[in-house]
Amino acid sequence: MRALPLLWIAPLAAMADPSELGELVVEAMKPDISNRVTSEEAEDFERRDLAEALTLLPGVSLTRVGARAETMVTVRGFDLRQVPVFIDGIPAYVVYDGYPDLGRFTIPDAGEIEVAKGLSPVLAGPNTLGGLINVFTRRPTKELEGDVHAGAFSGGGWEAGLGAGGRQDKWYWQFDLSWIEQSAFELSDDFVPRPTEDGGRRNNSYRNDWRASGRLGWTPAPEDEYVLGFWIQRGEKGNPPYTGYDKTIRPRFWQWPQWDKDTYYMLTRTELGADTTLETNLHYDRFENLLRAFDNASYSSQTLGSSFNSYYDDWTAGGMVKVENRSLKATRIATAFHYKVDHHEEMNLGAPKYTFEDETASLGLEAEHSFPWGSSLVAGISYDWRRINDAVDTNTGAPLTGEEVDSWNPSLIWKHKFSETLEGHLGWAEKSRFPTIKDRYSYRMGQAIPNPDLKPETVDHFDLGLAGTAWDNRFQWETGVFYSRIDDAIQRFDNVAFTPGGAGLFQLQNVGEAEHRGFETAVGMKWTDCIETGLRYAWINAENRSNPRIHIIGTPEHEVFLFSKIQVHENVKLIPSFVWADSRDVSSTGKRVGTYASVDFKAEVSLPGECTLGFGATNLLDRNQQLDEGFPEPGRSLFVDLRHEF
Incomplete structure (x- = not known):
């Protein structure tokens, strides 16, 4: 059975089983x-x-991030250092700078993605300043189920995938495999050639990624579950050169022949009595990365001082223990302890190896009480702390230290069910983020002074939301407003020192105060059995209150997504969609790019044998546009794919 339209999912998610292993968006949210x-x-x-x-x-x-050929997101204006990514509840990120390149992460065929914005659970662990993103694998329900697909798209692109799972008595298994390759994406016909780009296929924009993931689960009792899982990624990519008009930016001729990430984990849930459960996880994550910088666009020589081979070898190991009790009437009490070690090694070929290591822990407590008149109150608090085990000055080789830092993260959320078709919430939370290894110790290629004593960023979130249904659930809607005030924001402070040549150096300091405010709405309407439509809209205003000259980057003020699903025949479905995003700042100095818009279209044809043929186009109008200045987006892209479900 095909999934419901996107905007019908959020209200239904409120009724989902909150206890599935690997989920992080809990009942309180x-x-x-x-x-x-x-x-x-x-x-x-x-x-x-x-x-x-x-x-x-x-x-x-x-x-x-065009200079690094990385694809990311912001959530209500917060970046991926502040909104961590989890896989089945396990943190998955790059230890050095906290930025996972989400363009390397394909979607598991039997997977779902949860997003908590602002008011994320205190039991989820540290560094959830702006929320969290969790990718988790669903449990199969049949003896054998899954699908296989293959497709092609513009720019010499090919993709394929297999998802399969099964359940037998007290065991289940799930396995997913995907592969995607593209020789180069196609630029818009409106692109004006530049010295580093002649148009057509984008120079040095190749990619090759594959991913394998799996889970093996044992359920010896109705409330007990034990899971072993893994997620393996292998990737390589080119870094398209800068094509803009800023003469201060020197084009980079970079390639990434290795972007490898392995995650292994164990999840357990054990019923300790009629009212108490124990959950644990153990995880180990390994990231190996190679960046090669060349002299020029031939990508064949490395003789200049700007050329290098840079190797990363990182690992993260840790775990979590959570105990939940419901023995008191209409009350849930839970506590969780998280601990992890982050280890980073970096080396340029022919240069010394440098090692950095942190220990981070979090202890959280959460209580929820449901009142007989339809309300519930959730109160929680966590205490997070971090200790530095190893750090080094990469200019001198001398060992470095930094202060042990900590933070408190309280939250309070009220929910009320006004009727069978209307419910809402009002919440407040104080969240924090510890600065990354790069934040504290990097010289930024000779442009900065490290600051080992950076303190955590903190934020106060206020969130009000309503959700409802009408007309026998044919109409679904959500709406909400939020306000977030950030203190001790880590911002760039210019000219703290000068090079012998007189160039000013900057340093990251806890000098910032910022405010994020906004409004979100999502609606979905099933007009008939054959026609569905949906809308989502967000207004986000992010301001630097302490220093307006330093701009907050990456988030458009207005963004709209519209779609329809039209069953024109029992075997033919049309899916037109449209996204429009306002112009945005792409540098802290105020450099901006224009609006982003894309008209997309897909048709699905049901074929015999549980097969579906899909074809269509993205950026149908072939707009020439950018999300980062000097790095044009793909033009019109055609695609076709064939999928078989079993």
Whole structure:
């Protein structure tokens, strides 16, 4: 059965089983603007990676870091250092800078994505300043189920995938495999050639990614479950050169022949009595990365001082223990302890190896009480702390230290069910984020002075939301407003020192105060059995209160997504969609790019043998546009794919 339209998912998510292993958006957070995206929905709108799938949700904006060829998102204006990514509840990020390249993450065929914005659970662990993103694998329900697909798209693109799972008595298994390759994406016909780009296929924009993931689960009792899982990624990509008009920016001729990430984990849930459960996880994550910088666009020589081979070898190991009790009438009490070690090694070929290591822990407590008149109150608090085990000055080789830092994260959320068709919430939370290794110790290629004593960023979130249904659930809607005030924001402070040549150096300091405010809405309407439509809209205003000259980047003020699903024949479905995003700042100095808009179209034809043929186009109008200045987006892209379900 095909998935419901995207905007019908969020109200239904409030009724989902909150106890499934690997989930992080818990009962206390529903109803909320926070949403879920399934792999089926990502397929409907031809979203091939995690970043593109996430932008189906209101308040989540697609961003590019063109200088590193990375695809990311912001959530209500917060970046991925502040909104961590989890896989089945396990943190998955790059230890050094906290930025996972979501363009490398394909969507598991049997997967879902949860997003909590602002008011994320205190039991989820540290560094959830702006919320959290969790990709988790669903449990199969049949003896054998799954699908297989293959497709092609413009620019020499090919993709294929297999998802399969099964359940037998007290065991279940799930396995997913995906592969995507593209020689180069096609630029718009309106692109004006530049010295580093002649148009047509974008120079050095190739990619090759594959992912394998699996879970093996044992359920010896109705409330007990034990899972072993893994997620393996292998990737390589080119870094298209800068094509803009800023003469201060020197084009980079970079390639990434290795972007490898392995995650292994164990999840358990054990019923300790009629009212008490124990949950644990253990995880180990390994990231190996190679960046090669060349002299010029031939990508064949490395003789200049700007050329290098840079190797990263990182690992993260840790775990979590959570105990939940419901022995008191209408009351749930839970506590969780998280601990992890982050280890980073970096080396340029022919240069010394440098090692950095942090320990981070979090202890949280949460209580929820349901009142007989339809209200419930959730109160929680966590205490997070971090200790530095190893750090080094990469200029001198001398060991460095930094202060042990900590933070408190309280929250209070009220929910009320006004009727069978209307519910809402009002919440407040104080959240924090510890600065990354790069934030504290990087010289930024000779442009900065490290600051080992950076303190955590903190934020106060206020969130009000309503959700409801009408006309026998044919109409679904959500709406919410939010306000977030950030203190001790880590911002760039210029000219703290000068090089012998007189160039000013900057340093990251806790000098910032910022405010994010906004409004989100999502509606879905099933007009007939054959016609469905949906809308999502977000207004986000992010301001730097302490220093307006330093701009907050990556988030458009207005963003709209519209779609329809039209069953024109019992075997033919049409899915037109449209996204429009306001102009945005792409540098702290105020450099901006114009509006982003894309008209997309997909047709699905049901064939015999449980097969579906899909074809269509993205950026149908072939707009020449950018998400980062000097790095044009793909033009019109045609695609076709064939899928078989079993």
